[in-house]
Amino acid sequence: MNGNIAIDVRGMTKRFGEHTVVNGIDLQMRSGEVCGFLGPNGSGKTTFIRMLCGLLAADAGEGTCLGFDVIRESEAIKRHIGYMTQRFSFYEDLSIVENLDFVARMYDVNNRRQAVQDSIERLGLAARQKQLAGELSGGWKQRLALAACLIHNPRLLLLDEPTAGVDPKARRDFWEQIHELAGQGLTFLITTHYMDEAERCDRLAYLSYGNLLTHGTAAEVIAGAGLTTWSVSGSELAELALQLRGIPGVNQAVAFGARLHVSGTSQHLLEQAIAPFRTEQHTWQQVNPGLEDVFIHLMGTSQDNYTL
Amino acid sequence: MKQRPPLSFARFWAIVLKEFVQMRRDRLTFGMIIGIPVVQLMLFGYAINGDPKHLPTAVLMADSSQYSRSLLSALKNSDYFRFVRRLNSENEAEKALARGDVQFVVTIPVDFSRKLLRGEKPTILVEADATDPSATGNAIASLRTAINSGLQNDFKGPLAFLAGSDAAVNLRVHARYNPEGISQFNIVPGLMGVVLTMTMVMITGLAITRERERGTMENLLSMPTRPLEVLLGKILPYIFVGYIQVGLILIAARFLFHVPMAGSIPLLLLTSLIFIAANLAMGITFSTLAKNQLQAVQMTFFFFLPSLLLSGFMFPFRGMPEWAQVIGEILPLTHFLRIVRGILLKGNGFSEVMLQLWQIVLFAAIVLTIGVKRYRKTLD
Numbered sequence: 001m002n003g004n005i006a007i008d009v010r011g012m013t014k015r016f017g018e019h020t021v022v023n024g025i026d027l028q029m030r031s032g033e034v035c036g037f038l039g040p041n042g043s044g045k046t047t048f049i050r051m052l053c054g055l056l057a058a059d060a061g062e063g064t065c066l067g068f069d070v071i072r073e074s075e076a077i078k079r080h081i082g083y084m085t086q087r088f089s090f091y092e093d094l095s096i097v098e099n100l101d102f103v104a105r106m107y108d109v110n111n112r113r114q115a116v117q118d119s120i121e122r123l124g125l126a127a128r129q130k131q132l133a134g135e136l137s138g139g140w141k142q143r144l145a146l147a148a149c150l151i152h153n154p155r156l157l158l159l160d161e162p163t164a165g166v167d168p169k170a171r172r173d174f175w176e177q178i179h180e181l182a183g184q185g186l187t188f189l190i191t192t193h194y195m196d197e198a199e200r201c202d203r204l205a206y207l208s209y210g211n212l213l214t215h216g217t218a219a220e221v222i223a224g225a226g227l228t229t230w231s232v233s234g235s236e237l238a239e240l241a242l243q244l245r246g247i248p249g250v251n252q253a254v255a256f257g258a259r260l261h262v263s264g265t266s267q268h269l270l271e272q273a274i275a276p277f278r279t280e281q282h283t284w285q286q287v288n289p290g291l292e293d294v295f296i297h298l299m300g301t302s303q304d305n306y307t308l
Numbered sequence: 309m310k311q312r313p314p315l316s317f318a319r320f321w322a323i324v325l326k327e328f329v330q331m332r333r334d335r336l337t338f339g340m341i342i343g344i345p346v347v348q349l350m351l352f353g354y355a356i357n358g359d360p361k362h363l364p365t366a367v368l369m370a371d372s373s374q375y376s377r378s379l380l381s382a383l384k385n386s387d388y389f390r391f392v393r394r395l396n397s398e399n400e401a402e403k404a405l406a407r408g409d410v411q412f413v414v415t416i417p418v419d420f421s422r423k424l425l426r427g428e429k430p431t432i433l434v435e436a437d438a439t440d441p442s443a444t445g446n447a448i449a450s451l452r453t454a455i456n457s458g459l460q461n462d463f464k465g466p467l468a469f470l471a472g473s474d475a476a477v478n479l480r481v482h483a484r485y486n487p488e489g490i491s492q493f494n495i496v497p498g499l500m501g502v503v504l505t506m507t508m509v510m511i512t513g514l515a516i517t518r519e520r521e522r523g524t525m526e527n528l529l530s531m532p533t534r535p536l537e538v539l540l541g542k543i544l545p546y547i548f549v550g551y552i553q554v555g556l557i558l559i560a561a562r563f564l565f566h567v568p569m570a571g572s573i574p575l576l577l578l579t580s581l582i583f584i585a586a587n588l589a590m591g592i593t594f595s596t597l598a599k600n601q602l603q604a605v606q607m608t609f610f611f612f613l614p615s616l617l618l619s620g621f622m623f624p625f626r627g628m629p630e631w632a633q634v635i636g637e638i639l640p641l642t643h644f645l646r647i648v649r650g651i652l653l654k655g656n657g658f659s660e661v662m663l664q665l666w667q668i669v670l671f672a673a674i675v676l677t678i679g680v681k682r683y684r685k686t687l688d
Binding site: 083 | 522523524525526529531532533
């Protein structure tokens, strides 16, 4: 039994009727790691997280979460994890301090008052503690939710799109805080759609239609995709993209700001394909594929099981 | 400038179609729209009867002559009285009325036939449980005619001198518990039960659906709580609210309507607790079944309507057909009405109250069990 393993699950599966929403996912995480959970909407990220914290009963699968059996000991797991839902799920008609106090009571926190005050101060909510949660802006709501998730000193935090709808400054602060907490040994599983956030994770897992497509560090994920990418600048890039798409060897031609990224899985085929387009009109340059290139590629190759 | 037409048919029609689609998606609401009129038809059309007949009657018969028997069969033939029991003492009569087992007790005195034969006008005593004046009014009104016409057949030969006379028998009617037949005395205490049923079921019906609708349920479920903690925790505050209502109605009953308070108020408060708990359990269970707050309100209405109509609050319980009485007996309000009226008007004590109370307890236990089972610890 390795004390450093936070999550070790195999074959986690969830079906809703005919649909297999999560299809036999294996995931291992060490304590103190920040794992980014990526994938398109409806890929099963939330469902997987809900199974980990016992909110949904898994149809198949086994393993441990924080050393507890993930199927049978969900009560014990609940005590040691913090789960931040996608949608703000604290009481909008309670004030900040009332919400925190409620959560602290739910988890039987020792020295409750002190714990609530500490968490308010740590998050810089002191001036607003009497304010109703419903009156807070998105950024402050997110801070409150994080504070509430941390109040019982959990060992694992499951954050479901914590930064959706949060401004860039607040997002930056949020991630700094996460790395600080991870440094103290807290483990994070965070779903996100933002590439800059994905790059700040120690490990990434990419889900698509219930399947875990890739799993590893950012470098491993990029390498694993085996993409060759050319970056094009110049005029009428949209026109160029249209022409390139569909040519054998070109897997994708995607706009990146003012540039076009053209990628393919075979370097040889891609070079053949783009050769006729390398004219004076555009500047072509081979670049290292980034995470976004890889994720767009992954999205394109996986099949939507809802359309099957 | 061109005037915009006041109504675009296409847009108006788009709204109409959208409403129909949404109506079709919400099956429960649609079911209620169809179901409630059906229930109302059944209840108002078949169950409710303002002229209750075949009321259970006990007889204390100290004289078993041919004349006594004629008298009883005359009452029976009036269709208002149904003899269910033979009593042996005044004490038993008292008890049967207090417990509500019978609506009437007819007492035929020892010397009934002797006095009758001598033309001395024996006295027949009819005691009525008049807590609900509308349940007994018509029966009492029919008494005199029924008795007179029933005895006519016996007034032959030597007794022919009694025939035709109205006054062969003295009739004494005791309208017990509410001698003046003041309907407020019946309605105001009953209202306590009605108000509690309405508000308690509704408030708690919303309690869990609200959490689900606002998304806070997901958070609550991710915390280490047990269903019983959540359900009981949600019930307790509303028990307090229920007591405020009970207090208000009792004060109004005492000082505005001058309802007699013959029995023990602490006993009433104690039984109210159980009644409140039963309604809260019902509400909580609804809220585990309903998908949203609207459905919870509809379920409340579906429960409230029969409670109001079949409990004996608005219409005499004994005027209803068998099937309606069976449904009525299940509802906690029916038993609570008997308890409240019993305590306040009849001065009933613990033993009479218990006869009704255990049925409320049973109801609460069953409903709460369903609620705990239905309360989803997981989201699927």
